[in-house]
Amino acid sequence: MGAILVHVGASQAVAREVSGAARGGGFVQVDEFEHPEAFERIRERVAPYNAFTSADSVREAAGERGRERVSVPDLAFGDAPQGGENGASLLVPYGDPPSVRYEYDAGVGAYRRLHGGRPTIDEAVGLEVLPENVVVISTEVTEIAGTSDVAGAPSLTYRGTGSGPVIVLRDGKRHEGTWSRGGSGTYRFADASGTAITLKPGLTWIHILPASVEVQ
Numbered sequence: 748m749g750a751i752l753v754h755v756g757a758s759q760a761v762a763r764e765v766s767g768a769a770r771g772g773g774f775v776q777v778d779e780f781e782h783p784e785a786f787e788r789i790r791e792r793v794a795p796y797n798a799f800t801s802a803d804s805v806r807e808a809a810g811e812r813g814r815e816r817v818s819v820p821d822l823a824f825g826d827a828p829q830g831g832e833n834g835a836s837l838l839v840p841y842g843d844p845p846s847v848r849y850e851y852d853a854g855v856g857a858y859r860r861l862h863g864g865r866p867t868i869d870e871a872v873g874l875e876v877l878p879e880n881v882v883v884i885s886t887e888v889t890e891i892a893g894t895s896d897v898a899g900a901p902s903l904t905y906r907g908t909g910s911g912p913v914i915v916l917r918d919g920k921r922h923e924g925t926w927s928r929g930g931s932g933t934y935r936f937a938d939a940s941g942t943a944i945t946l947k948p949g950l951t952w953i954h955i956l957p958a959s960v961e962v963q
Contacts, residue, residue, distance in 0.1 A: 749812070750817065751806070753777045754776075758895065758902060761894050777805050777809055785800050786798050787799050787800065823936070824946045827945075828922055832921045832922075832923075834919055834921030836848065836851065837881060837883070837916055837963070848861040859877060860876050860952065876952075879948070879949030880950070880951040881916040881917075882915050883953075884926050884956070885956055885958045886956075887957070888955070890903060905955055907955075908930065911958065912958070913936050922944045924938040924944050925938075
């Protein structure tokens with residue numbers, strides 16, 4: 748799609764794969780090693796979790812290609828779909844680090860996101876992150892051979908095309924159905940009858956989980 752991929756660090760195998768894909772024209776790569784001027788390390792956080800950047804810095808580092816207009820596939824937004832079960836809360840059991848929990852706040856029409864019991868805060872503005880939609884996509888997730896980093900943690904890949912189960916939370920309702928995606932297109936969500944499960948206009952938080960993981 749010609750997007751800008753921004754990242755800081757990777758295992759050698761993954762770095763080679765990403766650089767090769769960027770040279771092939773699939774996207775524009777801006778990473779800390781080739782473009783250190785686009786990143787800032789702050790003292791308030793422990794490395795390597797203290798790298799920050801901005802949209803302006805990224806676009807400047809990307810050069811002319813970063814300013815090209817691109818066509819971006821969009822998700823389907825619309826009125827609340829019919830049906831649905833109680834979707835006032837959802838637990839995503841990551842384990843370590845702690846699980847992520849969503850709780851619907853009817854007063855604001857969005858979900859509170861709790862990580863280890865603590866609200867997720869957008870530190871740039873000091874406000875709580877409140878997504879209107881939460882989407883959980885189930886698919887096959889596998890380790891990429893030969894990509895372990897210095898700590899022994901492998902990189903993961905997942906099947907992002909075809910179809911599989913999906914859970915969509917919006918307006919305090921839980922809708923279960925099927926996700927589908929072909930090629931580099933966008934994800935579509937539908938219920939058992941094939942009717943689209945549309946999202947509420949606003950912020951959407953998407954989780955992609957192994958099919959073996961059950962959310963509660």
